[in-house]
Amino acid sequence: MSLRRFQTNVPMLCLTLIVLALLLAAPVVVCAEQLNFPLAAFSDEELAKVRDWEKTWAGKKIDQNNVDQIKEFLPESYAGVYKKPEVWFEPKGFWFTIVPYKRYIETKGMIEATNKYNTQVKVDASGIIQNYGETAGMPFPNPALSDPVKGGQQIAWNFDFNTHGDAYHWFRIGPALEVKQKTERVSNQDMYELYWVSRVDVDPKPNLMASNPKGIRRGYYLHMYKPPEFIHTSMFNLRYLDYSKSDDGYMWYSQFRRIRRVSTAQRTDSIDGSDLIYDDEYLWDGAIPRNTYKYIGRKDLLCSRQMDIKKLERVSGQGMPNGIIRERLNTFVVEVVSRDPNYIYKKRVWYVDPESYYIQWTEIYDQLGRFWKCFENWTNQYTEQTTGEMKKVIVGTEFMDFQRIHCGISIQECKGVGLKEIDQKNFTIDNLQKGGY
């Protein structure tokens, strides 16, 4: 009797459980819908137009002869590079290829962390995050684009919270080029990056350590192989959660065989003959509150987001590689102005990927407001060691100085993303000492 009653009640029980589950899940679904995260670069309607355009252009090689036809999708400066390569002492010309747009969806960890923490983000009246390092994921999954100042700043914060897979190792080949003389000096280095907080993909999450008394946000470690006089020179840099605190940097300088404390506060010093200043790594490498931001709007640009660096073609002394792969992307345009009135740049204009929050392009203006530099990031997706998911990382950057007609390239071979084994000991003096021969 009781058995029969139980059998008849089973469908009822299932139904109840399903209803209950739906009721519980509803707020999350609603919330996710409200969040609209991860964002897509194009709406369906826009995408249809893009696909239509791609029918003509996808797979096409763009060079001096046809760049005019797509120049609206390139920064003016770069369209000029392709149009007039002789300015860059490359009479044979440069070329790149257009591929269809491919949507990038953030890792599950990033989506979960964004959903979990975005409501916990505390900002002050000027939009500066007060509980920096206590949350993970994108702090502003739906930037307030209707308010240019707030929207611009929120895009910047999202850029800042991209932790590049929490632990990333890449090998950088970075020639600084004298295009006129066709000479270059190459710096090669292994680079490791590790996030202490706001981690989304690799356990432990969101914090690397239960206690972080020094308030470390991120560390990077590099080991140099070139130029030859710097062989086995290595250094590490620690960035802190305290916005006002300068990084701590230590270098094992192989020529002098000493561990040197290095001042990291001179962020506008140029780096070893390149066109970069220290703030230019990742196209911005500083505390977000150091600038003011203004969201300008959207701009459809050809961006390199599926770049296989093995397909790049370049001979020594060539200012920009051929074979860059670019796709249409509707970027966020943000104007960035330093709060320091004497800052080396009057302003930067970022073109931010709305799907990954990497800065794909940046245009830089000098103190007199004249256009000066334009840098482009090339990104691609790699499988995270920990999760097996695809994570977008920077695989290269082109740095062009249009005033001096000088450039540099960073080609970054991904050695692993979302890594488990990047050890915190890499970021210690002991490690520098052990590696110092």
Add this chain to the structure above:
Amino acid sequence: MKRKILFLSAIILVFIVSASGVRQVMAEVRLADDKIILNGTIKQTMYIRTQMNSTEYKEYHKTHVDYNRFSALLQAQFKIKDCQEESINFITALKYWYELAPVYDPKMRNGMSPAVPERDRNWYSRTKDRDYVSEAYIDYIRGPWNIRFGQQIVVWGETDIKRTVDIINPIDVRLGSPGVDAWEEIKMGLFMLRGTYQTQLPGSLLLEALYIPGDFRPARLPVEGTHYGPNPVVSKDGFYPYMPYGVTTWLFDQARKDAPGWEMKNYEIGLRVRGFSYNIDWTLLYYNGLYDAPIAIADTLNSEFLSNYISKGIVGSITKKPQHPVLSDEKCFQYPRYSMIGGTAQTVVPALHDSVWRLEWFYNHNEPYNRGTNADSSKIYDTVKRDGCGMGLNYGDKFKLGSFTHKYCDDKMMDVSLTLFYEKVFHWDDDIIISETGRGHRRGASHSSEIAWSAQQFLFHQQFMVMFMGSYNPIGKYFICPIFSYVPGNHWRWELGFPTYGSRTPSNKGLHDKDSVLLRMRYEF
């Protein structure tokens, strides 16, 4: 003459070839699946003397190029085991040099009393014996441990030019000097067991210990008549037409002969602790070992010098016949044991333009000195031991030079370094001989001070570099050296410098008349 033209032609040819755009892609050489990594430098260095006593020039030189050295350094890392838990490497650095000046300048080598004494010419002009191996050691890393066993060069200091606490390895200044040449070329490796252990104690204390089981090598002093050595005697009177070398050579060679070899009783030990507190990186260190520089045994030296050198000179000047002085079999020099405690500290001071400050300090216990009447080294009568202390304080900063930095330096700031040195010997007496040791003391003064500086500016995307370095001692001794460097690509480095020296103190002249033009080309790989 033909040889000189050939040599100069070869140099010009190499310059033209490199300046016309030779480009290399690889730097280091990797072999056996990256298990062997090789890198190194090939270098040609030339000093053209712009200041030379005319009599000296006529007597001893056919050209003003009194230094022209080819040198090469090859470093190799052999990865024996490389895994997460532990790694074992064999590290070695081999070096070779050949000094060409006495080869192409017959006046430097010919005659009864040549500029460069024949007895030291081979020893000075080319790599000999152990000099070939700068370093060769096994490096073992496991967890917090790092053990290194073999011939090594250790750097414990923080400041660049002066060796305030960086005293483990003796230096070889026959053909180079600190600041102008790399430490690997100047320091001599010693066989030692060295280990570090990273503790989990507060301040991230890193413990280090080293033990040198009696491998003693005295400092190598420059050879008479060479660029860095004492000038050859220009006087035609007295001994010198009949003696094959001067007083300095006899004394230096005797000191080298008297240096103890590898004996367990000559052990040296060093301990160091590295930590971080209050935003200061600091080290504390202790060293106990033999003094690298020779200290005269007054009684023996005076008599042996008289009988083995001076008497021969007298005989020569009377008989007008060439003489052959010999070194003494008696011990005339000693290398006494002493100890040191010291430390270093470095930090960044945000309030002072985010400058970097480095400090080194030492306290020497029982440091040996000779005493001579009125501190005259030719009137030595005694040996004493004294305590002393000293320090070097370095300030490093970066500056923008207005629009010049933007326009010509591509926004690369100028690196500036300023260092103040001071030292004092306790329980002083005026007979202590110190002024002639190059430590910057005025005769009869217990203390010395010196300021050293360098300003380095890269230009045109670091293709060019201008450096202005120097030092000044209140006794009137100075060193100024502007260096201009050109880096056309990955491998070739060209340098032009003007090292200028001066001294108002007769007892501490240093290289006062060795102003030169420095030409150096390097190929780095």
